[in-house]
Amino acid sequence: MTGGDSFQRFLFEEIGIRGEWVRLDDSWHTVLGRHDYPELVRAQLGQAMAAVLLLSATIKFKGSLIMQAQGDGPLCTLVAQATDRKTVRGIARWRGEVPDGPLAAVFGTGNLVLTIQNDASEPYQGIVPLEGQNLAAAIELYFSRSEQLATRLWLAANEHTAAGLFLQQIPTHPCEADDWDRVALLAGTVTSSELLQLTGDALLHRLFHEEHVRLFEPEAVTFRCSCTRERIERVLVAMGRSEINEIIHEHGQIDVYCEFCNRLYRFDAVDAAGLFSTTARSPGSRRRH
Numbered sequence: 001m002t003g004g005d006s007f008q009r010f011l012f013e014e015i016g017i018r019g020e021w022v023r024l025d026d027s028w029h030t031v032l033g034r035h036d037y038p039e040l041v042r043a044q045l046g047q048a049m050a051a052v053l054l055l056s057a058t059i060k061f062k063g064s065l066i067m068q069a070q071g072d073g074p075l076c077t078l079v080a081q082a083t084d085r086k087t088v089r090g091i092a093r094w095r096g097e098v099p100d101g102p103l104a105a106v107f108g109t110g111n112l113v114l115t116i117q118n119d120a121s122e123p124y125q126g127i128v129p130l131e132g133q134n135l136a137a138a139i140e141l142y143f144s145r146s147e148q149l150a151t152r153l154w155l156a157a158n159e160h161t162a163a164g165l166f167l168q169q170i171p172t173h174p175c176e177a178d179d180w181d182r183v184a185l186l187a188g189t190v191t192s193s194e195l196l197q198l199t200g201d202a203l204l205h206r207l208f209h210e211e212h213v214r215l216f217e218p219e220a221v222t223f224r225c226s227c228t229r230e231r232i233e234r235v236l237v238a239m240g241r242s243e244i245n246e247i248i249h250e251h252g253q254i255d256v257y258c259e260f261c262n263r264l265y266r267f268d269a270v271d272a273a274g275l276f277s278t279t280a281r282s283p284g285s286r287r288r289h
Contacts, residue, residue: 007022007220012208021200024053031223035091044069047134047162063084067080076107112141140152163195187208
């Protein structure tokens, strides 16, 4: 068992099946260090973060993939985001005690929403109902209905690690049903403990040592939140001078809190006035959290 975050692709070249494996240790610890999640909420969020990284790697784009699970049940919101640079972040919101059970018990009635934000084109969004025993089943449903691609996914998370394994037929390479069934059956023998404890090489050897598998070099994964004071300043400027002044007059300051990284950005009256100054900020302008 080794620490660190890693993503690895693999390919069954002769039969038209691609796969991916991801393991999050450091970035997962970073997320858990910012919020105190109950055990069952933590498990769902860890699985979502592993899943969004696996799904983002199937897309050729520059931008981010956002996965949202929203419902009217105890776990009302789950958001995970991954970028083309293999960065990841995530948050969860819940109310009351979250049960251990199928999605209907955890989320109530809701939807799984996948949004691709591509720097070169308009955002694309796909939506399917939150149905099935677990998050992996809902994602498989998405690919079956929206992409019409045979896809299997295995996810696991605990207080130390979040991990996932992904299989999919290659769209441009026909795959025989027998080949798909055999590889999916082999992958289906994986256990949660194996996902959470084994390295990528060890896990893939355990599952597919009798298959012809091409392994690609592992890629690093990191936690990264895209919030910055400059981005928040642009949002405040877009709100307009009069609205900003009204908030300052009423509260004395403006506090903007980023849930992803648990960071507070504070703007007092002087800061607010500077947002609308015609004088350009110098590189040494005051910045504070």
